[in-house]
Amino acid sequence: MRVFHTIAIVAFCVILAACSKGEEKAEGGTSAAPAVAAVPSDAEKAALLASLPAPYNTGDLANGQRKFALCRSCHTIAQGGPALTGPNLHGVFGRQAGTGADYTYSPAVKAAGFTWDGEHLDKWLADPRGFLPGTKMSFAGLKDPKDRVDLIAYLKVETGYKPAP
Structure with a gap:
């Protein structure tokens, strides 16, 4: 007792x-x-999805979440989440490449000189090493354009993206 x-x-x-x-x-x-x-909520996610620019406003969030499973071993998306083998992706849209906190980027990404948006991320996801030679990212790429649209839509909805008013 x-x-x-x-x-x-x-x-x-x-x-x-x-x-x-x-x-x-x-x-x-x-x-x-x-x-x-x-x-x-799911309703808030649906509203954010609908407010995205084309083609992301037609993204399939469930497929995007499934495709993010390919990224999950290296990236987190929660606000304040840790960097793993790759950086945390919360707030990535609108951020200068190579400037996320708590992660050591390759010189190629630090010198990239662009801000992450749907177009840059689409090219990156299609072929990271072809798009930005010298990157540390070992992912071979996501070849299906629809899968990339869905993944980008999912990331926009899940990583704190705020559409322009």
């Missing part, structure tokens, strides 16, 4: 510490819960 009580007390302390970790003081000195990025 004594062991059970000890385990219960330790578990309570761990939970209490986890709940208070990252807690911040709001204005006026009261505690505020840490900010958590809201996960968009």
